[in-house]
Every structure is written in structure tokens, then in C-alpha cells.
Amino acid sequence: TLFCFVLACHALPASVRERSARRLIALCTPALVIGLPYLAWKISYYGHVLPNTFRAKVGFTPAVLARGIRYALDAAGGLPLVAAVAVVAPLWLLFPGRDSRPWLLLAGVASYLAYVIAIGGDVFPAYRLLIVVLPLAALLSQYLLASLASTGRGGRAFALALAAAAVFGFAYQNFWSPRVRILDEAIGEDALGKFRAVGLELKRQLPHDALVAYSGGGVIPFSSELPFLDTLGLTDAHIATRPVRELGKGIPGHEKGDGQYVFSRQPHVVIFTGIPVSSFEAFFTGDRELVAIPAFAQAYERRTLTVPFKPHGGPAEVKIPVPLYVRRDVGAF
Numbered sequence: 622t623l624f625c626f627v628l629a630c631h632a633l634p635a636s637v638r639e640r641s642a643r644r645l646i647a648l649c650t651p652a653l654v655i656g657l658p659y660l661a662w663k664i665s666y667y668g669h670v671l672p673n674t675f676r677a678k679v680g681f682t683p684a685v686l687a688r689g690i691r692y693a694l695d696a697a698g699g700l701p702l703v704a705a706v707a708v709v710a711p712l713w714l715l716f717p718g719r720d721s722r723p724w725l726l727l728a729g730v731a732s733y734l735a736y737v738i739a740i741g742g743d744v745f746p747a748y749r750l751l752i753v754v755l756p757l758a759a760l761l762s763q764y765l766l767a768s769l770a771s772t773g774r775g776g777r778a779f780a781l782a783l784a785a786a787a788v789f790g791f792a793y794q795n796f797w798s799p800r801v802r803i804l805d806e807a808i809g810e811d812a813l814g815k816f817r818a819v820g821l822e823l824k825r826q827l828p829h830d831a832l833v834a835y836s837g838g839g840v841i842p843f844s845s846e847l848p849f850l851d852t853l854g855l856t857d858a859h860i861a862t863r864p865v866r867e868l869g870k871g872i873p874g875h876e877k878g879d880g881q882y883v884f885s886r887q888p889h890v891v892i893f894t895g896i897p898v899s900s901f902e903a904f905f906t907g908d909r910e911l912v913a914i915p916a917f918a919q920a921y922e923r924r925t926l927t928v929p930f931k932p933h934g935g936p937a938e939v940k941i942p943v944p945l946y947v948r949r950d951v952g953a954f
Contacts (some may be wrong), residue, residue, distance in 0.1 A: 623736060625652055627728045677854040677877055678740065678862035684869025685741035690740025693734060700748045701715075702791045706730060706758040706765075715747055726761040730754050744873045744953070747801050762787070808837030810897075811932040813840055818930040819898055819943055820844025824925070826954040828890065834888035836875070836905055841892075850888055852878055852907045858908065863925075871906075878907015882915050889945040891921065901944045921946040 625648070632644040642744060678687070710727045733754045737743075741890035743750045770780035778953060795801060807813075820841040823833065834850040834927040835841060842849040854860030854877045863879050870876075883891070892899045893908050900921055903909045911917055 622747045624729055625733055627725065627732055628852050631725050631728070637851035662764070672860055673861050674855050674874075678874040680865065680868035681739070682867075682869045686695065686869070688740065688741040688873065693738050695800065696748045698752055699795060699800050700751055701735070701794050702762065702787070703730065703751055703754055703758045705787070705791070706761050707734060710761055710765060713768070720764075723761055723764045726757050726764070729757045730761065741869055741873050745874070746790075746803050746900075748798075754821075760946050784906060811935070814933050815842035815898065815930055815941060817844045819926075819928050819941065822926065822943075823847060827951075831889040831951070832886065833890045833892065834883050834886070834909065835892040836878075836894050837892070841898075850883065850886055851910075852883055853905065854878070875905055878905055878908025878910065880907050880912075880914060883907060884917060884920075887920075888946065889948050889951050893944075895944065895947075897941060898943050901946075917946075921950060922949050922954075 626820050628648055629645070632648050636642055644896050646761065660670065667673070669676075706727075707730055709732075710723065714721070714727070737750050766780045766784050769783070770777040777856060816837075817840050821844050823841070823845040824847060827833075827845075829846075830848060832848045832850055832854050833845065836852045838849070838851040838853070838855050841853075847857070851857050852860070853875055854863070855874070859882055860877055860879050863877055865876050868876055891911070893903050894900065894905065895902065903912045924947045926945055928941040928943055929938055930941050931938040
């Protein structure tokens, strides 16, 4: 939607100058043919235009904006291609005689960076939010290098040297970024395989209609195929719409919760995030609210599920302890 808006802003003045709607029709027809049915389905199925994750994660507060700026500055060091293009391209394109069309690519990069800052950035590794604009940044850098190479033999040699330096320098900087390297430990211990094993064990041990409340809406719920209550609200409309007074001062996407609501749903199993998989200690807001309810300790007991797991490429099977809160009327497992 954002990129379509940028394209429309580019096509509208051109259509006025040409006194022809051909450009706008070519742009709008696919959007209308594909977008309108999709929009109608979303409203009829979910009741909202924006996704639930938007309401769960985004709030326009000074703290969210400050967090987004910090994320962008950190990304400038860890993913320098986007940062370099965003800074250099406007300077290069300001010279007279340059083709104005690359401004469209730059507008796409700039508008998306503004969106990332506005929503407060992200917490997960490898600057995943900026993957969207990498193709635009690469195309724009290719244009800049081609323009430089067109200035003559010296320009071509300089462009080639600059391209080589950029490829190796940017790749090195991105590869050694702490936000990227944090994946090493998770890959080494086969974290996804570990979560999958826990989900499959829950599927084997629990009734098929057992409700699991957990803040990790990912591998474990998917593998367990059990009814799932996302205590962070990413898949729960009630928690997602709960107001948060200081939104933006916590972890992006992990600031909302509602312990009383979770308790009212009476889940069979409650899982708190922890290491290696879970913990008896409450970390997120909604989990802390939940354990603070006096009736919670009466209705739930602590159990530790032991899950056999053989890491990918590992020498032997290991046993993973998984602390859980289980409703007292749930049978032993």
C-alpha cells in the first residue's frame, strides 16, 4: 500500500501534464482488481482494515518514535547499504542533468524508513523490517554506479572500485553486526527444532481441545495444533486493543497483556517465556498480572515437562525441562 501510494504520487502529475489517465489506470487497475476483494474479505472476516498485529504493536507516542529512531540508527551501522543509499542518492541526484526517475526509488526507500521509525522499529534479529527495501536500495545503488561509470574511463574504474569496496565493506559490516550474530547461538542449539519438539510433545500429552496460553505465537503453538491464546495479543483482539500508558518504553510487540482476561479464559496450560524454553518466573506485563491474581495459585500448579530432543547435527539426544503452569483438573502427564 505504501509503495502504491508513492507510485500514485509520481503518476498523478505526469498524467496531468500528458492530459491522459493511462498511467493512473495502469497503476490502479491491478490494485483494484486484487486489493478490493482482499479488503472486503478482511473486513468481513476480521471486522477491521488494519491487522490485529498493528493494534498489538503500534501506538503513536513520543516513546515509540524515539525507539524507532534508535532502531534506524542501529540499522545504519548493521545494514549500511540502505543507509548509504538514503544519504548519498539525494546528493548525487541534485546535480543538474541527472535522470529524475531514480527519485521514485529513493522515495520508496525514504517513505518505508519513515514508516519503520513511526512504528517504533523491531526487536528481532538481522533488521528483518528493512528486508523490504533492500531491492530498491540495490537498484538505486546500481543506477548511481552506472551514472558514475558513464563519465569516462576514469569514471568506470572508480565505479568498479567503489562497487567492490561497497560489496565487501557492507557485507562485512552486516555479517559482524551484533544483531545478526545473535542468531549464531540459536542456530547452533537448533532453537526452532527445540520449540518444535516441545510443541509435538504437548500435542502428544494433552487433549486435542486443551487451551494453551503462551507469549510465543510461533513454532510451539503451530506444532502442537492445540487451541492457542496469545498472551501478547498478536492473535487476540482483546489484548491487542488494551491501552498501554507508556507504550514505546518496552520491547516492541511485547508490551501488551491482560492477566485477568487470560485467567478468565481458564487455559489448561500456561507457559511463561524463559530459557531454554520456558520459566516459572513471569516476565511480561500480562504474565505478572496473572500470577498476582490470588485465585491463580489455587487453580494452577507448577509442573515440569521433560521433552526428549536431538539437536540437528548434535551427537546425542538431550532432555529439555519445560516449566509449565497446569490447571489442577488436568490429568497427570
